[in-house]
Amino acid sequence: MTTETAPSGVTSTTEQGKAPQMSVWGALKANMRDYGLLAALILIMLFFQYFTGGVLFKPLNLTNIILQNSYIIVMALGMLLIIVAGHIDLSVGSVSGFIGALAAMLMVGWKFPPELAFLANPFVAGAICILVGAMIGAAQGYLIAYHQIPSFIVTLAGMLIFKGLSLAILAGKSVGPFPAEFQLLSAGFIPDFFGPTTLVAAAEGVQPLVLHTTTVVIGVVTVLAMLVLALRSRSRRKARGYESEPLGLFVAKNVVIAALVLFFTYMLASYRGLPNVLVVMAVLIALFVFVTKRMTFGRRIYALGGNLKAAALSGIKTERMTFYVFAIMGALAALAGMIYAARLNSATPKAGQGLELDVIAAVFIGGASALGGVGAVAGAVIGAFIMGVMNNGMSIMGINIDLQQMIKGVVLLAAVFFDLYNKKRAG
């Protein structure tokens, strides 16, 4: 996860040829939102670590948190684009449920004649599911973008339709289990190419400590890559005479992030290594960060969410962008649906119901604006983890589900309140 630094621009000192630096306080304030969110997540984790008697940070439990929230995070990526574009998608829960059902029927439920049997192949079925998801999103996006029907209404209708369709194709029953290859999507871990590393051998009275070497290698390489990128970007700024954050803060920030990544790498490595789904998620997160921060596609979405008319008069094809955003959301909802189904190892008619609310909550906790134009991928991901850790921690503590719901509601409200309060004060 990256916390991007909003740099502050040039100052008059650039003319003296010396790269200027902003004050530590100024840099902190400029990135208050990002740091605050990350700090909140860490605090919440420490809180539950304490109150669950150390269960939260057990390697097994951390792995579980990732598995339990993967489908929320996958959908939050698409939802972020939707909300930044000034829309909402209420159908993602039902769509993910429907795609899970479709996957089950393709692989298990329907008996294909021999010449069509390839459709039941998990990879073919998976591809079909993603495609169908994208088409569902595209259909909704078409109505929203080109016929100006409010997204709230189109996707509310979609929610009802796909809830009904899941029931219909499953004929009201649960369908499973899935072929082993498909289960690997959620239950699998990457293979250890290098073989395990034994730190502490099993002996009498000593817990053995064996690390998943490939996971460690990937973790270390990731950290190195992040550091190289950060350093390169910093030196490029300096070379061009633009202000950069103070060295102390730069070092502190990167050390903290590197330490966090290494810590989680160690945790995962001491269990069974990287879950497959985490690899999928990490790739998607990196892709979406890149698209939103660095690509014209992302920039255009922010522009049209910020001021639709001004964007259109700047030559941006606002309708087409809206259409694409919903199609992407559909594909991600499909992927999430498959992850969910693979995790349960069966498709149930109730799968996916209400998930849209968790996804939307994650994006708003992450600092997106309900009016559009504002929001960050990193924020949405952290938002999803905040919700996920709370779910997990409260369940371990044995807090009743009714109370859990209320607490989550209060947290959502508090996060948005804090955000608006901050913005007002910054004025």
Place this chain on the structure above:
Amino acid sequence: MTNTILEMRGITKTFPGVKALSDVNLDVREAEIHAIVGENGAGKSTLMKVLSGVYPAGSYDGQIVYKGEEQHFKTIADSEAKGIVIIHQELALVPLLSIAENIFLGNEQARGGVIDWDETRDGARKLLGMVGLTEDPDTLVTNIGVGKQQLVEIAKALSKEVRLLILDEPTASLSEKDSAALLELLMEFRKQGITSILISHKLNEISRVADRITVIRDGRTIETMNKDQISEDRIITSMVGRALDDRYPPRSPKIGDVVFEVKNWNVFHPLHRDRQIIRNINLNIRKGEVVGIAGLMGSGRTEFAMSLFGRSYGQKISGEVFLHGKKIDTSTVEKAVAQGIAYATEDRKTYGLNLIDHIKHNTTLANLGGISRMGVIDDMTEMDVANEYRKKTNIRSSSVYQVTGNLSGGNQQKVVLSKWLFANPEVLILDEPTRGIDVGAKYEIYTIINQLAAQGKAVLVISSEMPELLGITDRLYVVNEGQVVGEMPTAEASQEKIMRAIVRAEGKAS
């Protein structure tokens, strides 16, 4: 005339990091029209917000004495209860409610929460009569023009027993006729003993109606002039802190061949298929030439420009557009931009800027291709571009990371210009490029226009202010009711000549 109704003493208001007002003094006499002038960002609106309780007592230093008593307004309701009503630049009417409902909004003619519609309508009709409107009180506000909406706002103020009426740029979006009517009304109020504070950039209006003028610059009061001391030159000198010898930079045009030509342009209303908005307009611009479109509000100037620019207005559009003698396709904004046409809107907040984003992103928005490769934006190039144009157009901001919504009108306009300059167009259409911005910023924008023309671009300027058109253009088209009714070199033009062309056309039409 000599009783002081309002005195503001030593008002100081600080925002985090900025001193918006420092030791401002203002005294307003009963039943006078008191104008407040100053550059954008000078602190006029802040001062009025202090007065009306938008910034509650305690959030500023200084004293407000109104009708002989010191006041501590906590909310707008407090100041309204004392008869102080402020009408903001952006009208605060609900478009889909009727005139009568708007007038009594928050002050409903009701008993026990049940609205008395007869009383509401009668009351509204009476108030409308006072501001010279004959509209049915049940008409929806969205169905009347901006000028009339402004009058409805004033009627609403009258319903609150107003003693001190504050108008923030009331004529900024009004036609000359509507502006005149509004000023007439203020003079009528003066006779009835209602005091007005008028914030305006239009110096000719001010010198016509104001009894006294207070000039504010950089959050300080510079001076207060009496009627007999008022002259435009003196106001300008005092506003900008230096003498502006000339309000328009000198032009030495080098005009070449025709670059841009529009032939037989026709446009129909977007909702009413049979209402023709633009009739058969023919127009051309030469290389290095600044061409103006003069015409009254509602004459179809903006509609013409927007229909030209990617068919952003209207339907059933017909006609041909030529660039360097070659017919071009401008049917979408993207195509128009790609062909080298740019249109800077008259309404920068609605159509020009992404107000929640910063200068850098706004500057590059119309030419993302110029800072990216295969859809990937090069951060550093974008930074260079934003800084270059910030410097070129002299945008005053802490950095290119300042959010455009927090900039003053003049600086916002410069961001809009930067955006279109970076798109590197051959033809630049500027719709009301100096609306609502101060004298100093206007001069800077005229200078930019001159530079563009000197670089060989074709510039089309649409403006409601005739002196401006006469001051900066080389040639003028006069437009009325969607038709070109006159064309003249600016050297031979005058305000009278333009008006005559319009009036003559009106005579023919009726």
